[in-house]
Amino acid sequence: MNELIAPKLPFDMKPRAREAVRDLKLQQFVGNATHLKDTQRGGIFGRDFGPDYDDLRTVARDTKQYALDHLDELLERFIANAEKSGAKVHAAATAADACAIALEIARAHAAKSCVKSKSMVTEEIGLLPAFEAAGITTLETDLGEFILQIDGDAPSHIVTPMIHKDRVATARSFVRELGARYTEDPTELTMIAREHMRGLYRAADLGVSGANFLLADEGSAVICTNEGNFDLSVGGPPVHIVFVGIEKLIRGARDLAPFLKLLARSGTAQPLTVYTSFVRGPRRAGEHGGPKEVHFVLVDAGRVGVLASEKRDLLRCIRCGACLNACPVYRKVGGHSYGSMYAGPIGAVLTPELERAQGGAGAGTSGAGLANYADLPRASSLCGACYEACPVKIDIPKFLMHDRARLRERGLSPKSEGATLALWRWLAERPALFRMAIGAVRLHARMLGQAEKTKDGGRAWLTSAPGPGAGWTQSRDLGIATGESFRDWFAGRGRSGASR
Ligand code: SF4
Structure with missing residues (x-):
């Protein structure tokens, strides 16, 4: 497993985050791309749905929630319908089981080469290292x-995995690894990759992919891609394996429309992905294309445990990546800082939960959950942008708060956090002292702020705060409140009776 997404536990996020904040290229690439996608997402939903956007999210939330609430029934229906089409369905309780199933299929066909389409769950189960160890x-x-x-x-991103790299890095990699001539032209770079891959699709013994949705009524998998590589991965090799988390089930094609409307718009601000492909079973008599064998590997790897927990809503995630693009923390630290293939706000809550629910049965897991990822719930400003962006209305800030409370109960929060909150409470219970303390802080901040350059219509900004505030101003300025305080305003409002 790559240590960037499967680090040694307990995971310490801080050194990676510090390094990312210092990396100017990463700041530029991740910051620009996420900001652009987030702005475009707002634009396309406004243009295409206007005020109905929220209703569409509600429908998607309820549809996915229905599927999770009836998962056992839908699983049975999917298995029966997929088998009717001639596919073979396997259940993998753990990541190791999923890899073992794949290796057995590969062995049965003496497979030595595989073409793989993008799939987060194969990253999660460590399929490539398992194949590599078996000589595939x-x-x-x-x-x-x-x-x-x-x-x-x-x-380092669910949807755009190389968000942290640019075409210069790609050009250098192609020269070094493929012996290609140097070019930074995106079309030429794509053609180089295409030329390298084309023959390999035809020669491969095995095709592997993930899936965006499983349709119980049809026994099919739905795969949304932009490059057409999935269709070649399923069309070329004689055997195809679809790895998919069980939470991807929905009732059927009748429920698919809202998700197709939301998925690409949320992730990349496209009305639809370029390809929406369906896989059902092997090629039938008289058909010339398609694999002779299709396998579905339904992966649990902790999902049943999450489903039984108070965080079952997390399984509604359709991996659109919108919460990553909207998150001010992800934009600064990038995906590798999260130590998981699931980065950003959803990763911050899902990674510890999946780890806990696997109880040590997953590759590199111990089952300690939050204790192994104590930094993740704190990697948020709790601004709520992730909830606003989420097409299936997962209340990520609520779960972040929940995890912070659990960390505190278990004594896993930094001591300074407890001391600060205790001091705050002590002061808040003493109004006179509280007023004095707030006045002193405002005066001190104003003095510091006035020594700094003043911008933004006369508002003072602090560019380097002293003491514990230094971390805040390391990568942003702190606005200093120079006007009337809320308490003064509120008191004055009461006296004048004015409504302002
Ligand atoms: S949590 Fe919501 S916004 Fe984030 S990836 Fe999942 S579906 Fe998309």
């Missing part, structure tokens, strides 16, 4: 994943 060469066919593969790197 695997080619990542998603362009971003391919570049990361030849660089020995790991994805």
Whole structure:
């Protein structure tokens, strides 16, 4: 497993975050791309749905919640319908089981080479290292994943895995690893990758992919991509394996429309992904294309445990990546700082929960959950942007607060946090002292702020705060309140009776 997304536990986020904040290129690439996608997301939903956008989110939330509440029934229906189409369905309780199933299928076909389409769950279960150890060469066919593969790197965003790299880095990698001529032209770079891959699709013994949705009524998987690499991965090799988390189930095609409307718009501000492909079973008599064998590996790896917990809502996630693009913390620290293939706000709550629910059964897991990822719930400003962006209305800030409370109960919060809150409470219970303390802080901040440059219509900004505030101003300025305080305003309002 790549240590960037499967680090030694307990995981310490701070050194990675510090390094990311100092990395000017990463700041530029991740900051620009996420800001652009987030702005475009707002624009396309406003243009296409206007005030109905919230209703669409509500429908998607309720549809996914229904599926989670009836998961056992939908699983049975999916298995029956997929088998009717000639597919083979396997249940993998753990990551190790999922890899073992894949290796058994590969052995049965004496497979030595594999073409793989983008899939987060295969990252999660560690499929590539398992294939590598068994002598099976695997080619990542998603362009971003391919570049990361030849660089020995790991994805840092759910949807745009190489968000932290640019075309210069890609050009250098292609010269070094593929012997290509140097070019920074995106079309030429794509053509180089395409040329490298084309023959390998035809020669591969095995195709592997993930899936965005499983349709219980049809026994099919739905795969949304932009590059067409999935269709080649399923169309070329004689055997195809779809790895999919059980939470991807919905009732059927009748429930698919809201998700297709939301998925690409939320992730990349496209009305639809370029390809929306369906996989059902192997090729039928008279058909010329498609695999002769199709396997679905339904992965639990902690999901049943999450479903039984108070965090079951997290399983509604459709991996659109919108919460990452909207998050001010993700934009600064990038994906590798989270130590998981699931980065950003959803990763901050899902990673510890999946780890806990696996109880040590997953690769590199111990089951300690939050204790292993104590930094993640604190990697948030609790601004609520992730909830606003989420197409299935997962209340991520609520779960972040929940985890912070659990950390505190278990004595896993920094001592300074407890002391600060205790001091705050002590002061808040003594109004006269509280007023004096707030007045002193305002006076001190104003003195510091006035020594700094003044901008923004006369408002003072502090560019380097002293003591514990230094961390805050390391990567942003702190606005100093120079006007009337709320308490003064409120008292004056009461006297004048004015409503302002
Ligand atoms: S939590 Fe919501 S916004 Fe974030 S990836 Fe999942 S579905 Fe998208």
